[in-house]
Amino acid sequence: MKRNIVLIGMPGVGKSTIGVILAKELGFEFMDSDLLIQKQEKKLLKEIIEQEGTDGFLRIEDQVNASIDAEKAVIATGGSAVYGEKAMEHLKEIATVIYLKLPFGELEKRLGNLHNRGVVLRDGQTLRDIYNERSVLYEKYADIIIDETGKDIEETLSQIQNIL
């Protein structure tokens, strides 16, 4: 295992929720890219997206993720992190990348219950469009793929622990 773990996947798959528990179980530090972006920009993610547009947000996200310096950390990225080539190359070098994967139907149900999530959608794009577009990228960058189908948080965590 490399010295860090990076979680990637669609919004709502549980990168942040599972990441913090995994860090605790491993005795690692926990970092959340979304919080690093907010700290650097001194704005909420939704304000950055509103003010800078989606391309501006993606540039900032790429720069922040490409600058992460960590040792023994679990890093939860934002769902759009995989659009950042520089960032993903850097994260692949410093971490084992785990893709938390959920079938579209389950993801749609779960996102329906989540409020106030700023998801990066270009003009006219639907959740289905970005699911298809991003799935290719998540698979490309993943060292390990965890299928969450039918699993609760504890079951997903123990599957990750078994593989590491």
Ligand SMILES: Nc1ncnc2c1ncn2[C@@H]1O[C@H](COP(=O)(O)OP(=O)(O)O)[C@@H](O)[C@H]1O
């Ligand atoms: N089986 C599950 N695995 C992960 N999260 C789940 C599961 N079932 C429900 N959830 C909920 O889905 C949400 C995931 O949100 P979050 O961790 O912010 O995801 P992400 O960081 O990937 O966008 C949380 O509210 C979590 O409680």
Ligand SMILES: O=C(O)C1=C[C@@H](OP(=O)(O)O)[C@@H](O)[C@H](O)C1
């Ligand atoms: O997938 C996306 O487009 C985004 C996901 C968010 O993070 P989570 O994946 O943690 O929800 C956050 O980075 C931003 O609002 C954009």
Ligand SMILES: [Mg+2]
């Ligand atoms: Mg998150």
